[in-house]
Amino acid sequence: MEQLLKDMTVIFRDVLDNDDIELKEETTAADIEDWDSLTHILLISEIEKKFSIKFTSTEITRFQNVGELANSVLSKKQA
Numbered sequence: 450m451e452q453l454l455k456d457m458t459v460i461f462r463d464v465l466d467n468d469d470i471e472l473k474e475e476t477t478a479a480d481i482e483d484w485d486s487l488t489h490i491l492l493i494s495e496i497e498k499k500f501s502i503k504f505t506s507t508e509i510t511r512f513q514n515v516g517e518l519a520n521s522v523l524s525k526k527q528a
Contacts, residue, residue, distance in 0.1 A: 450474070453519050460495045464488060474516030500526060 458472045465483050478484040484492075493509055496502075496518070502525040512518045 450519060450523070453522060454515070456499065457496065457515065457519060457522075460499060461492060464491050464495055472515050474514065474519065476515040477513065496522065502526065 454472050454474070458470060461470045461472060461481070461484075462468050465481065465488060467481075467483070470481060478489065489509075493504060497504060500522055502522060504521065504525075508521060512521070
């Protein structure tokens with residue numbers, strides 16, 4: 450999980466153009482400036498590309514925090 454959060458942090462920093470972002474499992478969109486619905490889709494797209502996975506639209510709308518997103522990535526990578 451720790452390495453996954455580091456990899457995701459790189460994506461978040463790149464998409465949101467903010468090198469100060471430090472992701473934790475409990476991080477939400479409310480915690481990060483400029484993380485809105487549009488950038489959420491960009492983040493999801495980049496995460497899908499990086500990890501060679503696909504999320505359903507239902508999964509995307511259900512993520513409540515970075516931890517849930519990361520757990521979904523892990524479960525898809527193991528499938």
